[in-house]
Amino acid sequence: xxxxxxxxxxxxxxxxxxxxxxxxxxxxxxxxxxxxxxxxxxxxxxxxxxxxxxxxxxxxxxxxxxxxxxxxxxxxxxxxxxxxxxxxxxxxxxxxxxxxxxxxxxxxxxxxxxxxxxxxxxxxxxxxxxxxxxxxxxxxxxxxxxxxxxxxxxxxxxxxxxxxxxxxxxxxxxxxxxxxxxxxxxxxxxxxxxxxxxxxxxxxxxxxxxxxxxxxxxxxxxxxxxxxxxxxxxxxxxxxxxxxxxxxxxxxxxxxxxxxxxxxxxxxxxxxxxxxxxxxxxxxxxxxxxxxxxxxxxxxxxxxxxxxxxxxxxxxxxxxxxxxxxxxxxxxxxx
Amino acid sequence: xxxxxxxxxxxxxxxxxxxxxxxxxxxxxxxxxxxxxxxxxxxxxxxxxxxxxxxxxxxxxxxxxxxxxxxxxxxxxxxxxxxxxxxxxxxxxxxxxxxxxxxxxxxxxxxxxxxxxxxxxxxxxxxxxxxxxxxxxxxxxxxxxxxxxxxxxxxxxxxxxxxxxxxxxxxxxxxxxxxxxxxxxxxxxxxxxxxxxxxxxxxxxxxxxxxxxxxxxxxxxxxxxxxxxxxxxxxxxxxxxxxxxxxxxxxxxxxxxxxxxxxxxxxxxxxxxxxxxxxxxxxxxxxxxxxxxxxxxxxxxxxxxxxxxxxxxxxxxxxxxxxxxxxxxxxxxxx
DNA sequence: TTGAAAGCGCTAACAG
DNA sequence: CTGTTAGCGCTTTCAA
Numbered sequence: 001x002x003x004x005x006x007x008x009x010x011x012x013x014x015x016x017x018x019x020x021x022x023x024x025x026x027x028x029x030x031x032x033x034x035x036x037x038x039x040x041x042x043x044x045x046x047x048x049x050x051x052x053x054x055x056x057x058x059x060x061x062x063x064x065x066x067x068x069x070x071x072x073x074x075x076x077x078x079x080x081x082x083x084x085x086x087x088x089x090x091x092x093x094x095x096x097x098x099x100x101x102x103x104x105x106x107x108x109x110x111x112x113x114x115x116x117x118x119x120x121x122x123x124x125x126x127x128x129x130x131x132x133x134x135x136x137x138x139x140x141x142x143x144x145x146x147x148x149x150x151x152x153x154x155x156x157x158x159x160x161x162x163x164x165x166x167x168x169x170x171x172x173x174x175x176x177x178x179x180x181x182x183x184x185x186x187x188x189x190x191x192x193x194x195x196x197x198x199x200x201x202x203x204x205x206x207x208x209x210x211x212x213x214x215x216x217x218x219x220x221x222x223x224x225x226x227x228x229x230x231x232x233x234x235x236x237x238x239x240x241x242x243x244x245x246x247x248x249x250x251x252x253x254x255x256x257x258x259x260x261x262x263x264x265x266x267x268x269x270x271x272x273x274x275x276x277x278x279x280x281x282x283x284x285x286x287x288x289x290x291x292x293x294x295x296x297x298x299x300x301x302x303x304x305x306x307x308x309x310x311x312x313x314x315x316x317x318x319x320x321x322x323x324x325x326x327x328x329x330x331x332x333x334x335x
Numbered sequence: 336x337x338x339x340x341x342x343x344x345x346x347x348x349x350x351x352x353x354x355x356x357x358x359x360x361x362x363x364x365x366x367x368x369x370x371x372x373x374x375x376x377x378x379x380x381x382x383x384x385x386x387x388x389x390x391x392x393x394x395x396x397x398x399x400x401x402x403x404x405x406x407x408x409x410x411x412x413x414x415x416x417x418x419x420x421x422x423x424x425x426x427x428x429x430x431x432x433x434x435x436x437x438x439x440x441x442x443x444x445x446x447x448x449x450x451x452x453x454x455x456x457x458x459x460x461x462x463x464x465x466x467x468x469x470x471x472x473x474x475x476x477x478x479x480x481x482x483x484x485x486x487x488x489x490x491x492x493x494x495x496x497x498x499x500x501x502x503x504x505x506x507x508x509x510x511x512x513x514x515x516x517x518x519x520x521x522x523x524x525x526x527x528x529x530x531x532x533x534x535x536x537x538x539x540x541x542x543x544x545x546x547x548x549x550x551x552x553x554x555x556x557x558x559x560x561x562x563x564x565x566x567x568x569x570x571x572x573x574x575x576x577x578x579x580x581x582x583x584x585x586x587x588x589x590x591x592x593x594x595x596x597x598x599x600x601x602x603x604x605x606x607x608x609x610x611x612x613x614x615x616x617x618x619x620x621x622x623x624x625x626x627x628x629x630x631x632x633x634x635x636x637x638x639x640x641x642x643x644x645x646x647x648x649x650x651x652x653x654x655x656x657x658x659x660x661x662x663x664x665x666x667x668x669x670x
Numbered sequence: 671t672t673g674a675a676a677g678c679g680c681t682a683a684c685a686g
Numbered sequence: 687c688t689g690t691t692a693g694c695g696c697t698t699t700c701a702a
Contacts, residue, residue, distance in 0.1 A: 052452045057392050
């Protein structure tokens with residue numbers, strides 16, 4: 001590998017023009033077999049590597065996409081990233097992984113940067129607080145695909161999960177199982193997933209004719225600490241027979257407290273959480289969960305994105321597509 | 336944001352040449368205050384964003400680095416990634432995260448791709464099976480920093496942990512605590528960390544005058560399944576009083592088996608593992624671990640890299656730097 | 671303090 | 687089937 005060796009150098013060595021070298025690389029059929037083979041031999045022996053920066057400038061493509069998620073420490077996002085990466089590789093694309101930490105400022109910075117790098121598309125779990133820039137980017141012609149959370153008023157592709165249904169299913173299961181006072185550590189209401197999972201909780205109670213005690217609903221912020229804090233509030237000041245938690249980090253926090261108090265499930269309390277990290281089967285007894293099809297979310301979002309990328313400018317005509325996947329209730333031993 | 340708005344357009348609107356616009360952006364002091372302000376106003380109002388692809392071609396820099404790690408599912412790498420990302424942001428750089436899955440072919444592909452994208456530097460936990468391309472890249476002038484694992488015969492910066500010392504410390508602790516038959520699920524011997532941790536295990540026995548039973552050492556491949564399998568071998572066919580495991584995924588596998596067998600630690604068996612994932616404090620009793628300073632590994636590697644990137648070509652003169660960090664033994668309740 | 675112009679490495683008409 | 691040439695958007699000499 002030698003940055004000095006460029007297409008001109010190859011052309012010189014092969015005794016052809018740079019156009020022919022370019023063709024031999026990008027559209028081999030256009031070049032006479034003999035010439036092509038000579039060129040490819042030289043490319044191999046000199047270890048020439050194309051300069052994508054130049055190619056990208058010329059073709060106005062970058063062969064890379066951006067993925068923005070809101071937390072580095074959730075298994076949920078790791079598996080999704082893997083899904084996205086696999087599809088990207090298949091399309092010979094690179095992905096810029098960006099962690100917004102659910103901070104609108106960081107999100108805005110990353111979005112700008114990705115635009116400046118002229119990525120060919122963006123997959124994002126939005127904070128929901130940067131509507132202007134989402135719209136700017138979309139109208140600039142860069143395909144965008146939301147996942148996990150949708151943004152009201154912004155039209156783009158999206159891959160989501162049926163949070164309301166998943167939540168309702170889960171809570172109905174708990175109620176039918178005999179749990180009557182289900183403490184719910186919910187996500188922020190302003191975030192789509194938080195809101196929907198709460199709705200599911202309410203609907204399940206309604207469907208089974210069980211009254212809802214509002215005190216049993218504690219709104220966390222999806223972080224570990226809030227899980228611990230809300231669990232404390234629920235366990236100290238209320239009589240609950242089950243803990244139902246809206247995401248992984250908060251569940252970890254809640255579990256911490258449960259452990260400290262020496263409570264055992266399902267004997268002392270039922271425990272059911274959203275997301276299905278591998279540690280759910282490491283703790284004893286294994287934890288019942290609501291699993292999201294993470295890998296599929298990633299691959300689906302990426303496929304949606306590449307469909308638009310491949311279409312080029314003409315994709316504007318097409319309506320945006322929203323795909324909603326189902327969650328699955330994984331019953332183990334904690335409920 | 337409008338890709339049509341480029342530096343030429345700004346120049347036109349401001350009634351100056353593109354050179355002046357470029358200066359106003361990159362070296363404001365060179366431009367008369369009045370002119371500069373007019374230009375910057377227009378940039379703001381038109382929402383002009385620089386095209387990095389063009390800038391990169393011209394300056395022969397990409398303002399991005401690559402990070403290659405060997406597993407998507409280890410907390411270890413996530414925290415390191417965060418460290419790298421934070422330093423990169425501070426330097427206004429982007430990072431391409433690449434998951435080799437410990438597969439030399441994927442690693443080779445990623446290395447080529449990163450080279451083709453002309454990244455300004457690469458941080459990598461190497462499979463150790465691509466010496467030629469490591470060397471090629473380094474000699475092409477792209478700074479490289481290894482982490483986690485070193486590669487013999489390849490000269491580059493590196494950030495590692497003192498695996499031998501950490502392992503020896505841990506095993507001495509176990510022996511002194513009274514465990515005499517410590518089943519060790521080791522990593523592959525061909526990988527530096529696997530090799531060193533094994534040495535530490537041997538040294539501790541030697542230091543305390545305890546004989547080593549080779550049957551108590553099972554070599555895994557750092558993956559979950561091998562942890563399960565090796566634990567089975569150790570527990571089924573040997574009398575051991577403690578399980579000492581060389582990394583997180585294998586520990587998860589081993590823990591799975593321990594759970595299936597209904598064994599409790601520390602009563603039935605001691606349990607000590609490398610890496611300190613957050614689930615170590617989620618399972619009961621909490622697991623004792625050998626914690627690596629992951630975040631610091633990431634920031635240190637990135638800082639080393641940027642030091643060379645900033646130096647430009649002249650960095651070649653400098654010898655390569657290797658930094659070795661210490662692990663810490665975190666005693667909890669499983670031993 | 672500013673402008674003109676060359677050129678980074680590549681692709682894509684267009685012409686032959 | 688191949689070559690010539692313009693030009694992607696920017697930075698950077700050189701000259702004024």
